[in-house]
Amino acid sequence: MESFRRSLLVRSSLRPSLPNLSAPENQAPPLWIPSQHLSLIGQTGTGKSTLASHLLRDRKYKLVLRSKPDSVTYNTDRVIRTARGMDDTRHESFTLNPKYEYQRREFSLALERAWKQGGWTVYVDELFYQSERLHLAEPIERLLTQGRSKNISVAVGMQRPARVSRFAISESTHVLSFGLEGRDAKELSYATTRAMEDAVRGLPEHWFAWFKRPRTLWIGTLDLRARELRGHYLT
Numbered sequence: 001m002e003s004f005r006r007s008l009l010v011r012s013s014l015r016p017s018l019p020n021l022s023a024p025e026n027q028a029p030p031l032w033i034p035s036q037h038l039s040l041i042g043q044t045g046t047g048k049s050t051l052a053s054h055l056l057r058d059r060k061y062k063l064v065l066r067s068k069p070d071s072v073t074y075n076t077d078r079v080i081r082t083a084r085g086m087d088d089t090r091h092e093s094f095t096l097n098p099k100y101e102y103q104r105r106e107f108s109l110a111l112e113r114a115w116k117q118g119g120w121t122v123y124v125d126e127l128f129y130q131s132e133r134l135h136l137a138e139p140i141e142r143l144l145t146q147g148r149s150k151n152i153s154v155a156v157g158m159q160r161p162a163r164v165s166r167f168a169i170s171e172s173t174h175v176l177s178f179g180l181e182g183r184d185a186k187e188l189s190y191a192t193t194r195a196m197e198d199a200v201r202g203l204p205e206h207w208f209a210w211f212k213r214p215r216t217l218w219i220g221t222l223d224l225r226a227r228e229l230r231g232h233y234l235t
Contacts, residue, residue: 026230027218029218032153034119035147035148035152037153037155037172038155039168039175040156041158041175041188042157042208044159046206047206050222050224051208052072052155053073054222054229056121059121060092061092062074063086063093063096063110063122064076064096065124066125078091078094081097081098082096082102082109083107086110104136115147115152118152121155124156124157125157126157127140127164131164132164140156161177162187169188169191174211175192175210176209177196177200178206179203181202195215199217203219210231219232
């Protein structure tokens with residue numbers, strides 16, 4: 001932690017737009033509440049999926065659209081293969097993990113159910129793949145732009161913000177990003193603030209910046225042993 005504080009202070013002297021670090025060692029991160037959207041940005045291996053699982057753990061009515069195989073679990077009541085499984089009223093949270101050849105159909109049907117029913121937290125684990133490769137951009141963007149009126153929260157995971165619709169970030173109250181450089185950091189700046197861009201450049205491994213609109217910025221990491229987020233605000 002101390003070495004990271006020093007590195008941020010050095011960088012802030014080089015980039016005046018980066019706020020000085022003057023907070024205690026550990027402060028609770030911003031609060032993500034129902035009906036607020038969240039974007040999570042990180043390359044493979046940064047811990048994006050693990051962080052998503054942690055953030056989703058206490059959501060009651062949640063739907064995880066799982067499009068890739070990995071070892072991360074999302075603490076849902078049931079893993080289902082088809083969207084029809086959401087109709088089982090004995091359960092309140094689901095991981096939808098269809099066979100590869102049925103992903104587009106089942107994810108589309110699930111997104112439609114979430115829209116009609118309202119109240120869901122929907123996690124799209126790979127936004128670029130699901131919106132562009134599976135051609136689900138329209139129903140995902142509908143939830144992002146209109147879902148708040150139905151108390152729907154959308155959380156989206158992505159590797160590169162430069163490759164996805166800006167709705168994903170611009171409609172999100174919360175934007176979390178692991179380290180970025182170049183065009184991706186600049187795209188993030190356009191959708192958030194210059195301070196966020198400066199914060200994500202050169203972050204240590206597994207550290208991320210958490211931006212909450214309009215101007216809150218928190219830097220931290222997920223402590224896997226303690227199962228808690230540890231970090232501090234930039235002021």
